[in-house]
Amino acid sequence: MLRLRELVLGLIGAGLTGLLLWSLPNLVQSWEWKTLDLRFQWRGALATDPNLVLIEADDQSAVTFGRWPWKRTVHAHLVETLHDQKTKTVVYDVLFALKGNSLEDRALEEAVKIAGNVVFPVAVRLMEKRKPYAPDHSDTGLPWPGLERPLESRRYFHANRAIFPLASLAEHVQGLGHIATNRDADGIIRRVPLLVRYHKQLVPSLAFQGVLAYLNVSPENVVPGNRAILIRNARFPGSTVPRDIEIPVDEQGQMLINYAGRWGETFQHVSMSAVLERPQPGELATGPSVTLENKLALVANTISGYDAKPVPVEKDFPGVGVHANILNTLLTGNFLKETSTAFNLLLVLALSLATAQVLSVRYYALQVVLVAALLAAYAFTAAYLFHSHLVLPVVAPLAAIVVTTLWVSLYNASTEKEAAEKMTHTAQMLSGEKQKVEAHLENLSRDLTSQQQEMDALQQQYQQEKVQLENRIHDLRLHSGLGTSLNRLTQPLFQECREHGIVTLEDAVAETFRELKQVAPNASSVLLLGESGTGKELFARALHRLSGRPGRFVALNLAACPEGLVESELFGHVKGAFTGATSDKPGRFREAEGGTLFLDEIGEVHADIQVKLLRVLQEKEVQPVGGERTFTVDVRVVSATNKDLKAEMEVGRFRGDLYYRLNTIPFTLHPLRERPKDIELLAWHFMDRYKHRYGRNINGISKKAMDALKAHAWPGNVREFENVIERGVTLADGTVIQEKDLQLKSEMETAAAPKPPSGARAPDRDEVFLDTLRRNQFEINATANHLEVSRNTVASRFKGICFQRLVDSGNDPAQAARAIAGETPHYEFVSQKLDEYYQNLVKDSAAWEDVEAAAADALKRSRNVPTAYHPAIAQLVRDRFQQDHA
Numbered sequence: 001m002l003r004l005r006e007l008v009l010g011l012i013g014a015g016l017t018g019l020l021l022w023s024l025p026n027l028v029q030s031w032e033w034k035t036l037d038l039r040f041q042w043r044g045a046l047a048t049d050p051n052l053v054l055i056e057a058d059d060q061s062a063v064t065f066g067r068w069p070w071k072r073t074v075h076a077h078l079v080e081t082l083h084d085q086k087t088k089t090v091v092y093d094v095l096f097a098l099k100g101n102s103l104e105d106r107a108l109e110e111a112v113k114i115a116g117n118v119v120f121p122v123a124v125r126l127m128e129k130r131k132p133y134a135p136d137h138s139d140t141g142l143p144w145p146g147l148e149r150p151l152e153s154r155r156y157f158h159a160n161r162a163i164f165p166l167a168s169l170a171e172h173v174q175g176l177g178h179i180a181t182n183r184d185a186d187g188i189i190r191r192v193p194l195l196v197r198y199h200k201q202l203v204p205s206l207a208f209q210g211v212l213a214y215l216n217v218s219p220e221n222v223v224p225g226n227r228a229i230l231i232r233n234a235r236f237p238g239s240t241v242p243r244d245i246e247i248p249v250d251e252q253g254q255m256l257i258n259y260a261g262r263w264g265e266t267f268q269h270v271s272m273s274a275v276l277e278r279p280q281p282g283e284l285a286t287g288p289s290v291t292l293e294n295k296l297a298l299v300a301n302t303i304s305g306y307d308a309k310p311v312p313v314e315k316d317f318p319g320v321g322v323h324a325n326i327l328n329t330l331l332t333g334n335f336l337k338e339t340s341t342a343f344n345l346l347l348v349l350a351l352s353l354a355t356a357q358v359l360s361v362r363y364y365a366l367q368v369v370l371v372a373a374l375l376a377a378y379a380f381t382a383a384y385l386f387h388s389h390l391v392l393p394v395v396a397p398l399a400a401i402v403v404t405t406l407w408v409s410l411y412n413a414s415t416e417k418e419a420a421e422k423m424t425h426t427a428q429m430l431s432g433e434k435q436k437v438e439a440h441l442e443n444l445s446r447d448l449t450s451q452q453q454e455m456d457a458l459q460q461q462y463q464q465e466k467v468q469l470e471n472r473i474h475d476l477r478l479h480s481g482l483g484t485s486l487n488r489l490t491q492p493l494f495q496e497c498r499e500h501g502i503v504t505l506e507d508a509v510a511e512t513f514r515e516l517k518q519v520a521p522n523a524s525s526v527l528l529l530g531e532s533g534t535g536k537e538l539f540a541r542a543l544h545r546l547s548g549r550p551g552r553f554v555a556l557n558l559a560a561c562p563e564g565l566v567e568s569e570l571f572g573h574v575k576g577a578f579t580g581a582t583s584d585k586p587g588r589f590r591e592a593e594g595g596t597l598f599l600d601e602i603g604e605v606h607a608d609i610q611v612k613l614l615r616v617l618q619e620k621e622v623q624p625v626g627g628e629r630t631f632t633v634d635v636r637v638v639s640a641t642n643k644d645l646k647a648e649m650e651v652g653r654f655r656g657d658l659y660y661r662l663n664t665i666p667f668t669l670h671p672l673r674e675r676p677k678d679i680e681l682l683a684w685h686f687m688d689r690y691k692h693r694y695g696r697n698i699n700g701i702s703k704k705a706m707d708a709l710k711a712h713a714w715p716g717n718v719r720e721f722e723n724v725i726e727r728g729v730t731l732a733d734g735t736v737i738q739e740k741d742l743q744l745k746s747e748m749e750t751a752a753a754p755k756p757p758s759g760a761r762a763p764d765r766d767e768v769f770l771d772t773l774r775r776n777q778f779e780i781n782a783t784a785n786h787l788e789v790s791r792n793t794v795a796s797r798f799k800g801i802c803f804q805r806l807v808d809s810g811n812d813p814a815q816a817a818r819a820i821a822g823e824t825p826h827y828e829f830v831s832q833k834l835d836e837y838y839q840n841l842v843k844d845s846a847a848w849e850d851v852e853a854a855a856a857d858a859l860k861r862s863r864n865v866p867t868a869y870h871p872a873i874a875q876l877v878r879d880r881f882q883q884d885h886a
């Protein structure tokens, strides 16, 4: 089945073939002639008509009658002899145009007249095809026994000159025929114009006239046409039924001569001398089989070298051979039939399509074989059909196969190349895309896994917190008097407080937060007032977050900062501004650019710093210590103090103008003792935090303990409260924190001391252990043996005691070491150990962003230290964190 692709390729192939043939018409025509000649040669000899006899003035006759031309009496003798032999028609291919010896001329005249069956030639000159018709009447003057010129013959050749036989001879002939041939461009005679136009009549060729005479066809029975000349009522000798013969001709009236074969291999040749020397009626000298009765005799000169002409079968073919072959073609009816132009076009198209189809097979070798087979098959068909006298075109069809093959191959090669390039390109693209997609998928799957893990963790955390919250609310309901106020925890404002780390059930605290939220977006200064530990920094951080300012939250505790360094801390310094200023430092103001600067304990700041601070706040410019350049700053200042600033201002310790600048919006945070609901809530809150941190199974606070918490004055407010609960969690023996675990009394006692001794242990228990250590020269193994405990137990407890004493001594390592070493000479050893433990404990403190994270990390690393010392560990880390982040 022909697919569209092959159809289109085949059509284009046919078109290209047409273009090629059209552009090279002469070349194509000459090749086509050559293929025709080849077909004649391959076919070999055809049988010739037995009624045709050639009587030749040959070399042998020349011996008898001398050099040509012979006396006309010899010709007269021959005409008579043939008449005697009852030859039906004599085509005498000798032009007697000039007068000769009158006696001889008369003898010939007489013989022709008596015979009455002689056809003589007329030499005519055919006009060039394109020359205008210009008849030359110079040689006329003779009634022409030809045909009237019908319309169909208007394309036939014109003859404008003619040389006739002698008028006295022509008078007695049976007919006259022209002997013009129209050679092809290569000089070979392949066609004969059967009829040519001369004046108003058509003149048949000599052979045609001979056949018309032989078959008794009168001129009106010859019908010239465009593609054929019809002979009506032809009467063949021996046949009583007249026949019509249709002779195929081209539009110029030319018949393709079907050459029977090589001259010597075809026709009955009879030497003229043989006919004349032994004129026995009914028998010839050449043998009894050659009889002339009722024959058509063609008389001509075939003496060597006389009138040789090139024809398809032979280069030097006697001129009479052409007439003989025309006679033979007409008598035998073996006309060569040429295919029509429409058929030829269809053939080219069909072969182009067939070639395109053949080339659609996959394998190249098979394509070659099939194309070769197609070529061979066509050539064979053309050669084979020639036997049946059909002349197929060869060049155009073979060209169609070749051109289509070339064109389709080129097209395939280019499309294959293009396809290959496209495929490579597509493959590259696909592989790139594949890699991208794979990478994307991998990322997605990684993200998904991590999100899944996060989700799982959150889910777990949520479940835990949910359970904890439910338990806590349940416990709170059971153990506390909070009652319905717990519901507040679910209200939006309280929830928002919690999101900022502010745990409260008090309306006053929530209200402060609400107001804070309102002022947060403004850049105005805020002053936070309240006792120590009430959450001023917590609120300051909440304010910063609520403000949406893009910069950082930077805090500076002015009380904790050495006086000489306050200015440089605030405004920065340049390298070399003072001893120790080894590099430029931007200062807190510039660090808080675009954000919030929290100045804690503002009441502690020295008078001259107050002046500078005021200037910075007014001009919004800072000048680093020792520097000349000033820097513009956009910083919101939030300050805090537990002092009565107004009173300080009144006694002249704090500048009024600075006070009013800082006090644009004041907030006062209530002390814890005025927030009983928060005491209970915070107790549960911190209990949860520390029980998880220390891994303690604590699930409640006894009523007595809670009452004690409520009764306590809490001078250190939430900070102190948190410490107490932390201690309670670590000291509790069971699952409920008892009053004794809080050590509130001891807390109150130590509150008066210069440093809060949070987490202090009962001295007796540690002292007993220390005594044992001292007695064993601080050797861990010996002490462990002595106490019958493990080496690890001793080592970890010793570490814990070191931390505890360090806290108890107000972070004075020497004092702590002395307290541990006692009266023994091991002070150095203890001091060294203590330093080692401490450094190890606080080594990562600076790296943490959040103090609680730093503490939690230290506790994690100190898991083996007994939990009783955990508050001390946490305290040490927090203190160090404050120092590192101050």
Ligand SMILES: Nc1ncnc2c1ncn2[C@@H]1O[C@H](COP(=O)(O)OP(=O)(O)OP(=O)(O)O)[C@@H](O)[C@H]1O
Pocket (backbone or CB within 6 Å): 501, 502, 503, 504, 530, 531, 532, 533, 534, 535, 536, 537, 538, 539, 600, 640, 642, 718, 719, 722
């Ligand atoms: N309502 C609260 N809920 C939870 N924690 C609180 C609350 N108020 C204060 N805290 C905690 O108490 C501790 C002390 O708070 P903060 O440092 O903010 O107090 P402060 O008033 O700035 O103290 P100081 O004046 O001594 O600097 C912090 O650990 C803080 O998280």
